[in-house]
Structures are given as structure tokens and as C-alpha cells.
Amino acid sequence: MLIAEDLLLLLYDDERGKPITGAPGLDYALAGAVLIELSVLGKLGIAGEGEEVKHGRLKVLDASPTGDAILDERLAYIAGKPGKRPTDQIVRLSKKLRDQLLARLAERGVLTADEGKVLGIFPATRWPAADARHEAEVRSALASVLNVGTTPDQRTSALIALLSALNVVPKVVTDAVDKKALKRRAKEIAESDWAADAVKKAVAEMQAAVTTAVVVSAAATSSAGS
Numbered sequence: 084m085l086i087a088e089d090l091l092l093l094l095y096d097d098e099r100g101k102p103i104t105g106a107p108g109l110d111y112a113l114a115g116a117v118l119i120e121l122s123v124l125g126k127l128g129i130a131g132e133g134e135e136v137k138h139g140r141l142k143v144l145d146a147s148p149t150g151d152a153i154l155d156e157r158l159a160y161i162a163g164k165p166g167k168r169p170t171d172q173i174v175r176l177s178k179k180l181r182d183q184l185l186a187r188l189a190e191r192g193v194l195t196a197d198e199g200k201v202l203g204i205f206p207a208t209r210w211p212a213a214d215a216r217h218e219a220e221v222r223s224a225l226a227s228v229l230n231v232g233t234t235p236d237q238r239t240s241a242l243i244a245l246l247s248a249l250n251v252v253p254k255v256v257t258d259a260v261d262k263k264a265l266k267r268r269a270k271e272i273a274e275s276d277w278a279a280d281a282v283k284k285a286v287a288e289m290q291a292a293v294t295t296a297v298v299v300s301a302a303a304t305s306s307a308g309s
Contacts, residue, residue, distance in 0.1 A: 084217060085116070085117075085120055085151065085153065085154070085184075086116045086117075086119060086120045086238060086241050086242065086245075087113045087116035087117050087120065087153075087180070087184060088184055088187075088188060089217075089218075089221050089238075089242060090112060090113060090116050090242060090245055090246075091113060091181070091184050091185065091188070092188070092193070092194075092212075092217070092218040092221065093218070093221065093222070093225075093242070093246065093255050094109055094112075094249075094251070094255075095194075095210055095212075096211075097211060097212035097215055097218070098211055098212075099209065099211065100194075100195070100197055100209030100210040100211035100212075101209060101210075103251060103254050103255075104249055104251050104254070107177070108249050109181070109249070110177040110180065110181055111173050111174070111177050112245050112248065112249050113177060113180050113181055113184065114157075114172075114173045114174075114176040114177035114180055115173055115245060115248070115286060115288070116241070116245055117153070117154060117157050117176055117180065118141075118169060118172070118173065118176070118288075119241050119245075119278075119282055119286060120154060121149075121154060121157070121158055121161075122278075122282040123237065123241075123278070123282055124149060124154075125144055125145055126143065126144060126145050126146070126149065126158055127141055127142070127143060127144060127158075127161065128141075128142050128144050129141065129142070129169070129280065129284040130142045130166075136165060136166045137166055139168065139284075140165075140166045140167060140168055140169075141161060141165070141166070141167055141168070141169055141172060142165065142166070143158075143161060143162045143165055146158065146159070146162040153180070153183055153184065153187070157176050157180075160175065160176070161176075168288070169284065169288035170288050170291050173288065185210050188210075189210070189213075192213055192214055193212070193213060193214050193217065193218075194210045194211065194212060194213055195210065195211050195212075195213040196208055196210060197209040197210070197211060221242070222255070222256070224236075224239050225239060225242065225243065225246075225255065225256055226256050226258065228243065228272070229243070229252070229256050229259065229265055229268050229269060229272075230256065230258070230259055230265070232268075235272060235277065237277060237278055240272055240273075240275075240277035240278065241277075241278070241282070241286070243269050243272045243273060244272065244273035244277075244283075244286045245286065246269065247266070247269040247270050247272075247273045248273070248286065250266075252265055252266055252269045253265055253266065273286065
């Protein structure tokens with residue numbers, strides 16, 4: 084499973100088959116997860132001072148395929164447009180990503196594609212869980228880290244950082260008594276030295292992209308209303 088696939092499972096209600104948080108935050112978080120995975124695999128990095136690529140921009144360390152179609156499609160795109168800011172790439176990388184991940188999880192029998200209609204008119208698809216065993220293991224790892232205090236591995240830390248950026252940790256880890264303490268613990272892990280600087284930079288840029296999108300969306304809605 085990709086980190087993005089684990090994240091998607093956590094962000095969809097198993098019974099209702101609908102997301103527990105809205106767009107564009109969810110989609111940008113998935114794209115951020117792809118950037119994190121490619122960084123962890125040594126495919127991408129963030130340029131420092133004095134490098135050929137402008138400081139703070141994405142640089143390709145290894146453009147060879149990973150063997151995963153979803154990752155390779157995005158890696159090839161980044162390689163074809165080097166030197167972009169991670170925030171800008173997150174917007175582009177998010178396009179059709181959720182649909183690709185949902186379809187693949189359904190093909191594997193993890194989710195079910197439940198076709199229906201909203202108000203009996205508009206086509207809509209719900210994605211309830213068909214086999215929640217893997218997701219249960221992921222949730223158990225999250226709860227162990229956030230509720231018990233066990234030391235997280237890199238993958239779990241990445242998921243916690245992404246969930247914290249979306250501010251949905253209490254919606255995912257629902258058995259915590261003190262939600263404020265839960266969010267505080269998640270933030271501490273997100274800001275800790277759980278990964279290389281390039282990976283943490285990808286998380287930070289994803290947070291910035293989500294925040295920017297929410298602000299722009301709110302401004303557009305306000306303008307339309309007036």
C-alpha cells in the first residue's frame with residue numbers, strides 16, 4: 084500500500100463510503116502523500132543554497148521508475164518540469180489522484196464501488212469498505228502512537244503529519260478521551276525529526292497548499308455571494 088492509499092482509507096467512512104473531510108484539502112493531502120513517498124524513496128528532494136535548482140524548489144534525484152503506476156506518472160511529470168515549488172506541484176499532482184486511488188483499492192477488493200444517484204438524478208459513487216483488515220492495522224498503529232505513546236515508524240509518522248495538517252486527527256483516532264492532548268501529540272510528532280529535511284519540507288508545503296486553497300475558496304465564495 085502507498086502512504087496515499089492508507090491516508091485515503093483513513094479519510095473515508097467505512098460504512099457510508101464518503102470522505103470525512105472536504106476538498107480541496109483531502110486531494111492536496113493525497114498529493115502531499117505522493118511527494119512524501121517519492122522523497123522517502125530517494126526520488127525527490129528540496130534544493131538547498133548554491134544548487135543548480137533554485138533554493139526551496141523540487142529537484143529530481145532519481146527519475147527511474149518505482150514500479151508503481153501512480154507514483155511513476157507523477158514522478159515523470161515532475162521530472163519533465165523541474166525546479167517548481169512543491170506547493171505548485173501539489174495542485175497539479177492532485178488532479179485525478181483520488182479517483183485513481185479509489186479505483187485501484189476497489190480493484191483489490193479493499194473498497195466497493197457503490198453506484199447510485201443523489202436526489203435520484205445526479206450520478207454518485209460511494210466507496211464503503213469491503214475488506215477493512217489493512218485499515219484496522221493502520222488505525223491500531225496510529226492509536227498506539229497517539230494514545231499509548233509508542234515510538235512511531237516513518238510511515239506512521241508521515242500519516243500523523245498529514246492528518247495533523249488536515250486537522251482531522253480526532254476524526255480518525257476516535258477513542259481518545261482528551262482530544263486536545265491527542266492533537267497536541269500529533270503536532271509534536273509532525274514537527275519532530277521523524278524524517279529527512281526534504282520529506283518534512285514536503286509535508287510543510289502540503290500544509291501551505293491546503294491553507295492557500297481554503298483561503299482562496301472562501302474568498303471566491305464570499306465574492307460570489309456579494
